[in-house]
Amino acid sequence: MDFQLTEEQRSLQETARAFATQEMADIARDLEEKDEAPSREHIRRYAEMGFLGINVAEEYGGLGLGNLEALIVLEEFAKVSPAIAFPIFESSVGPCRAVEHFASSELAKKVLPKVCAGELTVAVAMSEPDAGSALTDLKTKVTEEGGKLILNGQKRWCSGGGHAEAYVVYCRMSDAPGAKGIGAVYVDKSMKGLSFGERERLMGFRGIPSADIFFDNIEIPKENVIVPAGGFRQLMEAFDLERCGNATMCLGIASAAFETALSYTQERKAFGKELVEFQAVQMKLAEMAMRVEASRLLIYRAAKNAEDGLPSVLDSSLAKCFANEIVRDVTGSALQVMGAYGYSKSYGMEQRLRDGWGWGIAGGAIDIQKVNIAAALVGRRFNQRA
Incomplete structure (x- = not known):
């Protein structure tokens, strides 16, 4: 049992600390004042530094390091501002890891390299107006019609809602009760039938956009199924x-x-x-x-x-x-x-x-x-x- 970071981990920590404090501190204050998320230019800069997908496999464009290394970097950014830390959160410990672990290799290869390159942001959509802590009460549902998967429903309290380019959506995928009927699909922002509510105004979390998401008869390619029913x-x-x-x-x-x-x-x-x-x-x-x-x-x-x-x-x-x-x-x-x-x-x-x-x-x-x-x-x- 060793309570010391390795030399490589300390070097990574120091690099993250220097970047966050020297290059992002003024930007973070501006984002807090304006309640804006980091720009695509900022996120591409993260990618250049290797801060996106730290623990994502190298075959998908990540650094292939461990979870601990990802959390070490996340802490240094969070010290400055959760807003500038959130892109690291999403790419290393958020919805992208569900895609990496459970989606098909084809979907992972389509999504994750873009995330790690700073070209794509993926958010998770879980909670609903009547399903927060009681997540298995969710009603957003995928049905199969004529061999096609059709998504309908609504999500609330989605950090990144309306801002992210794609979403990992928890949904009911069969008529089985409770958790047995729940799975997840990947939804691109450009899909027909996807819309968003007004931006939430929160006590904190400025610079981390949040909005309701509405799914109206969205046709989901079968290859976009991350986890089928029963995969809760x-x-x-x-x-x-x-x-x-x-x-x-x-x-x-x-x-x-x-x-x-x-x-x-x-x-x-x-x-x-x-x-x-x-x-x-x-x-x-x-x-x-x-x-x-x-x-x-x-x-x-x-x-x-x-x-x-x-x-x-x-x-x-x-x-x-x-x-x-x-x-x-x-x-x-x-x-x-x-x-x-x-x-x-x-x-x-x-x-x-x-x-x-x-x-x-x-x-x-x-x-x-x-x-x-x-x-x-x-x-x-x-x-x-x-």
């Missing part, structure tokens, strides 16, 4: 890696909040001495540091236990749930020690508080993760409907 478990296995990405977004935000607070308390003075000289401030700094380091260890363990595959539901839920909770505590404490400066939009801490809070809702709420953890511990699922 496979989709959730891929989503276990996305949970680790969610946790890493929280880690990056919390880590940046802590580092900012640590620096601030050694510069700002009150009553003639630095804030860090006050024991109450020392306690807050220590608590922040403990939470950040514990979160990082849980995430790294989940990634390492999976090696290059997909993490377990227990490891990923533990990591996500803990990170979701500590980011709220850490950003709140950091804002408090900075006082009015923390509350000011000019210093970025209030943004971290807003963004950090959202990740405990996105990708499975905190309480749902606790249900997952309990189920994994006892070895059976609990019926929430009884």
Whole structure:
């Protein structure tokens, strides 16, 4: 058991940190102000640096590294802004991995090289107006008519909705009840019958567009089936890696909040001495540091236990749930020690508080993760409907 990064991992981390802080920091502030996503030019620059598809196989245009390396890079970008980190999230721990693991090689070869080259963005469409935490209640459905697959339905809370060029859509693909009838298809934005609602206006997540998606008799090529009916478990296995990405977004935000607070308390003075000289401030700094380091260890363990595959539901839920909770505590404490400066939009801490809070809702709420953890511990699922 080795708790040290390798020389190669440290080099990758330093490269990502330098790029995110030196080349993207000003851009991130602009995206936050305008609530705009990174441009195609920015994303192509990511591709040039090798930051897209870090853990995607080389045959599909990725670097072929492990999940841990992908999360290391994601954290460095998330420290600066979730908006500039999101393209890395989508390409390395999001819907693209479902395509890589479960779609046909033909579809993977069609999609993934474009993603890794910065030419295509793929988002996941899961939640619906009446199916969020209770995902198996989803109603978006594929039917077969005259040998053709026809998709109808609606999705909500899709990060990237209306902005991404393609979508991995969870849908009902048979009349089997619950999870047994669920699979997923790949939908291109150019397909006839696809439309979007108005852009959501959220408390945080500025620069990560979200909108309702409407599917009206969209004809889906059979080769665009990623997982057929009955493949819900496979989709959730891929989503276990996305949970680790969610946790890493929280880690990056919390880590940046802590580092900012640590620096601030050694510069700002009150009553003639630095804030860090006050024991109450020392306690807050220590608590922040403990939470950040514990979160990082849980995430790294989940990634390492999976090696290059997909993490377990227990490891990923533990990591996500803990990170979701500590980011709220850490950003709140950091804002408090900075006082009015923390509350000011000019210093970025209030943004971290807003963004950090959202990740405990996105990708499975905190309480749902606790249900997952309990189920994994006892070895059976609990019926929430009884």
